[in-house]
Amino acid sequence: MRRPLVAGNWKMNGTRASVAELIEALGQQEFPESVEMVVFPSCVHVGQVVSGLADSAIAVGAQDCAAEPGFAALTGEVSASQLVDVGCGWVLVGHSERRLILGESDEMTGRKFKAALACDMTPVLCLGETLEQRQAGQTLEVVGRQLASVLAIAGIGSFEKAVVAYEPVWAIGSGLTATPQQAQEIHAAIREQLSHEDKRIADGVRILYGGSVKAENAAELFAMADIDGGLIGGASLKANEFGAICRAAGN
């Protein structure tokens, strides 16, 4: 049985004051014990959120890490070992906003994924196609290539501790959610690709769906066989929405 996981990606949002309010509001939510939860604040708020959620069941992650795991002359980057040092056990890698807006390559994503694991963090590997790629019938090819490049760099054994998130780019922040069937098709293909390397690991890896998940559509997505939870953007900035999505994952 895969334990459901709900992750909140706060992206480049928040001030110390609004983050304090969100921590406070999350503390008032009822969360199901069966669901694992993690939030990914901006790097500058990680320490504040680690302290603020210390007594909660919600873990804290970072939105990115450097490809070098330890100290290095790499101005502006934050290493996985530094994140661990401030109490952060999770990290997103290869989010489409980094791939498409900041030009992060498949190879760079693979190196970051490996660096996170080298520091004992849990990487959440984000995969997904653009609208043009979907319309050209290239979804499986694009997602398959993104996954294959990480497998080539980090190996199938690394997926024993990693999480995958399928986030179609056209569904992110657009209000357009993939239908449960559209998402399930890609989730099953991701698991199938992993199972060619190791069936046991493929059966155990959690695959999250991300892209306009809200309280109102979460339950039908999470009901699909290969959808093990969600990676939530906008809705994770509202404690009551995030709470409702977590409760949907627990049902």
Ligand code: 13P
């Ligand atoms: P939205 O939930 O705002 O569409 O964002 C999804 C996402 O990119 C999470 O990483």
